[in-house]
Structures are given as C-alpha cells and as structure tokens.
Amino acid sequence: MASLAAGAAVAETLSPEADACKASGLIALKQKYPQVKDVLIDLDSAKIIKTDTAIEDVPIRTVVIGDAYFERTKTTKPQTLVCVIGDKGKVLLTLFSDK
Structure with a gap:
C-alpha cells in the first residue's frame, strides 16, 4: 500500500488521535467498500x-x-480526511472527501 502514495511520506502510526481516526474510518469504509484493506x-x-x-x-x-x-477502485488518489474527537479520545466523526 505504501507504493500507492506515489512518493508521499505515509505512515502506519502518526499519533494516538490519528490512529483512532484511521481505525474508525476503516470500519466505516469497509461497510461501504468491502475491498478496502x-x-x-x-x-x-x-x-x-x-x-x-x-x-x-x-x-x-x-x-x-x-x-x-x-x-x-483500480486507481488510488488521495482523499481528504477530517476527523473530530471528543472526550477520552472518542471519535465523533470521520469522513473522507474527494479533493
């Protein structure tokens, strides 16, 4: 998957907050797009x-x-991630938007 970033610095772990957003976003994406890994x-x-x-x-x-x-799909392009976190690290909203 790292090669999909086309040279951008991509990481598995950025921070606890980003990890929480990534996890909640992945769950939501898999419901709509089961092929997302x-x-x-x-x-x-x-x-x-x-x-x-x-x-x-x-x-x-x-x-x-x-x-x-x-x-x-067969092509991968960046999506804008917006994630809102409340008290105790609870993810309240995670969304992805085409640029």
Missing part, C-alpha cells in the same frame, strides 16, 4: 489540532485533517 495517512499533509470547544453540549478536543489513501 487499509487506510494510510500522509504525514506531510496531516494536521492534528488540539482544541477546547464544543458543538452544542458535545465537547470537541481534537480535529485531524490530512490526506489519506485507500484502495477503492
């Missing part, structure tokens, strides 16, 4: 933003944004 996060693009805010009464502690790669 892994999600790789591009270290060069990843941003881990610590925050102390809330949406209504739900605390938001971290937002992870960056490029992610996964096999969905």
